[in-house]
Amino acid sequence: MSTQTLQTTPLAARCEQAGGKMVDFHGWLLPVQFEGILAEHKAVRESAGMFDVSHMGQIFVEGKEAWPFLQYVNCNNIKNGPAEGTYSHILTEQGTIIDDAISFCLAPDQFLVVVNAACADEDFAWFTKQAKNFDVTVRNESSKWGMIAIQGPKAIEIVNGMIPGVNDLPRFHISPLTLFDKEGYITRTGYTGEDGVEIMLPNDTIGLLWDELLKHGVTPCGLGARDVLRLEAGYLLNGEDANQTRTPYEANCGWVVKLNKESFIGKEALVARKAAGFRQKLAGFVLMVPGVPRSGCKVFVGGDEKGVLTSGTFSPLFKGIAVGYLDTDVPTDSEVDIEIHGRRLRAKVVKPPFYQNRV
Amino acid sequence: MYNQENCRFAKTHEWAFIEADVAVVGISNHAQEEISDIVFVDLPKIGQKAEAGKNCCVVESVKSASEIYAPVSGEIVEVNEALNGDPALVNREPHGNGWLFKIKMTNPAEADALLDFNAYQATIVK
Numbered sequence: 001m002s003t004q005t006l007q008t009t010p011l012a013a014r015c016e017q018a019g020g021k022m023v024d025f026h027g028w029l030l031p032v033q034f035e036g037i038l039a040e041h042k043a044v045r046e047s048a049g050m051f052d053v054s055h056m057g058q059i060f061v062e063g064k065e066a067w068p069f070l071q072y073v074n075c076n077n078i079k080n081g082p083a084e085g086t087y088s089h090i091l092t093e094q095g096t097i098i099d100d101a102i103s104f105c106l107a108p109d110q111f112l113v114v115v116n117a118a119c120a121d122e123d124f125a126w127f128t129k130q131a132k133n134f135d136v137t138v139r140n141e142s143s144k145w146g147m148i149a150i151q152g153p154k155a156i157e158i159v160n161g162m163i164p165g166v167n168d169l170p171r172f173h174i175s176p177l178t179l180f181d182k183e184g185y186i187t188r189t190g191y192t193g194e195d196g197v198e199i200m201l202p203n204d205t206i207g208l209l210w211d212e213l214l215k216h217g218v219t220p221c222g223l224g225a226r227d228v229l230r231l232e233a234g235y236l237l238n239g240e241d242a243n244q245t246r247t248p249y250e251a252n253c254g255w256v257v258k259l260n261k262e263s264f265i266g267k268e269a270l271v272a273r274k275a276a277g278f279r280q281k282l283a284g285f286v287l288m289v290p291g292v293p294r295s296g297c298k299v300f301v302g303g304d305e306k307g308v309l310t311s312g313t314f315s316p317l318f319k320g321i322a323v324g325y326l327d328t329d330v331p332t333d334s335e336v337d338i339e340i341h342g343r344r345l346r347a348k349v350v351k352p353p354f355y356q357n358r359v
Numbered sequence: 360m361y362n363q364e365n366c367r368f369a370k371t372h373e374w375a376f377i378e379a380d381v382a383v384v385g386i387s388n389h390a391q392e393e394i395s396d397i398v399f400v401d402l403p404k405i406g407q408k409a410e411a412g413k414n415c416c417v418v419e420s421v422k423s424a425s426e427i428y429a430p431v432s433g434e435i436v437e438v439n440e441a442l443n444g445d446p447a448l449v450n451r452e453p454h455g456n457g458w459l460f461k462i463k464m465t466n467p468a469e470a471d472a473l474l475d476f477n478a479y480q481a482t483i484v485k
Contacts, residue, residue, distance in 0.1 A: 228421060294424065
């Protein structure tokens with residue numbers, strides 16, 4: 001593998017040292033696994049695991065019209081109370097999904113938007129273009145910040161021992177923090193379906209946090225476990241389950257679209273598309289026989305092709321699970337066939353999440 | 360059980376242990392380490408024809424599916440049913456209870472053309 005052209009996070013050397021099997025993930029050198037995906041999955045579901053998510057993007061939006069600007073580029077209502085965070089989708093004029101992101105209110109005129117790594121440059125360019133009509137400045141600080149997600153039923157207790165008060169940080173809230181004499185941020189968020197936090201610190205300091213968490217017995221986890229955990233919890237993987245050909249309605253995220261907002265990018269298109277109805281929506285599938293469904297597998301009812309999977313995996317809790325776009329005339333709880341390696345295997349259509357959120 | 364020193368290997372990481380005209384087939388220790396966490400083995404059917412170098416079985420890990428190629432040609436005469444209940448046997452005992460299937464060979468000379476253990480090891484030490 002050529003690692004010459006890949007971007008590295010400030011934790012790459014530590015990940016390798018901890019036994020991380022490093023792979024190319026959208027141009028980033030990141031660990032796909034350490035001890036093993038199943039062991040890491042178990043650590044997060046039963047104890048505490050940590051993920052290097054330094055590749056994720058941080059875009060700061062500041063100025064008198066920071067909030068109206070974010071309301072305009074997001075389809076959800078962005079909360080503007082102190083420390084509040086809001087999950088939303090960023091849409092094209094056609095109402096399709098550019099990215100999903102969380103906007104945190106740092107101050108009435110200052111927000112931090114945490115975006116997907118693969119979309120950070122595109123999001124920043126899109127924000128910059130849209131910002132022309134607003135009194136705001138948009139700054140991409142993605143390359144300055146390291147970030148670790150600490151997740152699992154024991155995550156809060158462990159982090160609270162290092163950073164007193166974390167216990168009191170509500171879900172989807174942000175707090176500034178000083179750690180190792182550096183300023184950073186902590187958010188009560190994650191991508192696993194467990195309670196936990198995500199901590200951002202400058203590149204030169206994030207490694208100290210990694211070392212400290214290792215000492216506290218937090219299990220290093222890779223992208224492999226992260227994908228199983230997020231799929232079980234019913235979270236979208238942007239670029240696979242959502243992309244610029246799909247609207248939030250089709251991606252099962254109608255709840256992030258607030259048509260009663262005065263205006264936002266994509267609103268007119270969404271109103272029209274919603275009125276016309278959708279041919280397909282994202283559905284969940286559980287295989288009823290042994291096997292592992294994967295992205296790209298086709299879904300059949302009788303002999304008719306009715307959909308295609310966008311994510312699939314083996315879940316230690318639920319065995320073969322997947323999500324994919326399915327014709328809306330196929331109801332939940334019905335049985336379908338998923339074609340895997342040339343064989344059609346019986347599966348049940350379900351509504352995600354597979355894993356009932358504890359948080 | 361099927362000591363690696365006594366097995367013949369394909370460059371694609373399958374081993375064959377020859378018992379008269381039957382080849383017991385599995386994947387190498389190196390292969391199971393690379394695949395890791397095996398969660399399902401889609402075994403061939405008994406009676407199915409196997410062709411040397413052609414896909415005849417799929418080993419699934421959490422992350423990916425790996426095609427397993429028949430190291431020799433013939434007919435599948437037995438499959439390791441224990442893997443249906445415990446696919447991780449392939450990880451734990453790749454040269455023992457984690458074998459995959461048995462082929463009754465139609466051309467035993469194909470086995471001679473496979474690599475011996477040392478030659479195989481040399482292909483994976485990079």
